[in-house]
């Protein structure tokens with residue numbers, strides 16, 4: 066199989082198109098012929114010094130290192146124990162290095178069935194490929210951690226980004242919540258179009274101070290990092306949750322230890338149960354995925370430069 070891989074863990078090590086032997090599926094694994102790969106900040110963060118790279122080095126597969134999580138494609142082989150998936154099924158999912166799996170920047174991935182969701186007929190594979198990390202993160206934040214119910218309020222910090230766009234739409238169109246989104250002036254119209262009831266332009270005023278007028282919130286989802294944890298918690302109603310999507314530093318994550326323990330961190334892991342409601346929402350037209358750039362897999366470095374700008378207003382997709 067072909068993959069974009071780096072040969073060492075050096076900081077400056079480039080991703081190079083590399084031939085890697087395709088592993089045979091174990092009895093509980095499937096092989097997927099990858100058609101589209103969504104680019105996420107985690108893909109380049111795993112190449113930089115920090116907790117993600119440390120974990121991948123410690124418990125991930127041996128070098129060469131293939132980065133990437135998101136994929137959509139078609140099942141081409143399966144192990145003897147796999148009953149619920151068939152060769153030829155179109156699926157979406159995420160790789161998991163803690164299971165010893167290589168990343169998704171490749172023309173093949175080998176994963177377990179509980180990491181994928183079968184796509185409804187006619188589902189656009191490019192849209193599917195852009196969904197897993199953002200969709201699963203938004204779902205976990207709003208539903209699993211936030212317990213967001215119809216009529217309650219959700220505040221989404223970073224509403225114009227990959228996770229933020231899906232969170233606004235899931236909160237509004239699937240959970241029936243009242244949504245307040247925070248973004249810069251140039252993205253206000255887009256965030257309104259996605260369904261936010263109120264949009265706060267962070268370049269005009271302190272967004273958390275402005276959000277006070279709309280409190281209390283059931284959930285405050287921080288997709289930016291750097292916002293004050295105590296200010297976020299102060300906006301919550303009883304039983305509310307401040308969900309830290311961004312903020313990788315141990316100091317940021319230490320907010321979970323601060324009473325009254327309403328700050329929670331999220332670690333996105335693609336599972337069938339989390340992917341299914343997101344896929345269903347897209348199939349029903351309740352969530353739209355905004356793809357802004359497409360690159361051949363070999364141009365993954367260009368995609369990483371774009372993502373690292375921190376100014377993306379939608380998804381970048383790689384095609385093997």
Ligand SMILES: NC(=O)c1ccc[n+]([C@@H]2O[C@H](COP(=O)([O-])OP(=O)(O)OC[C@H]3O[C@@H](n4cnc5c(N)ncnc54)[C@H](OP(=O)(O)O)[C@@H]3O)[C@@H](O)[C@H]2O)c1
Pocket residue numbers: 105106107110198199202222223224225226227228229247248249250251252267288289290309310311312331332333372375376377378379
């Ligand atoms: N914990 C997890 O499991 C998990 C999962 C997914 C993502 N993440 C992390 O969450 C973060 C967001 O991911 P993503 O995929 O959504 O990234 P992204 O698409 O690259 O986010 C870029 C967006 O952030 C907006 N933004 C930047 N600064 C902002 C600010 N101060 N206030 C409001 N919006 C701001 C930008 O809009 P403007 O240009 O208008 O500022 C841009 O639209 C990343 O740090 C990522 O690593 C964590």
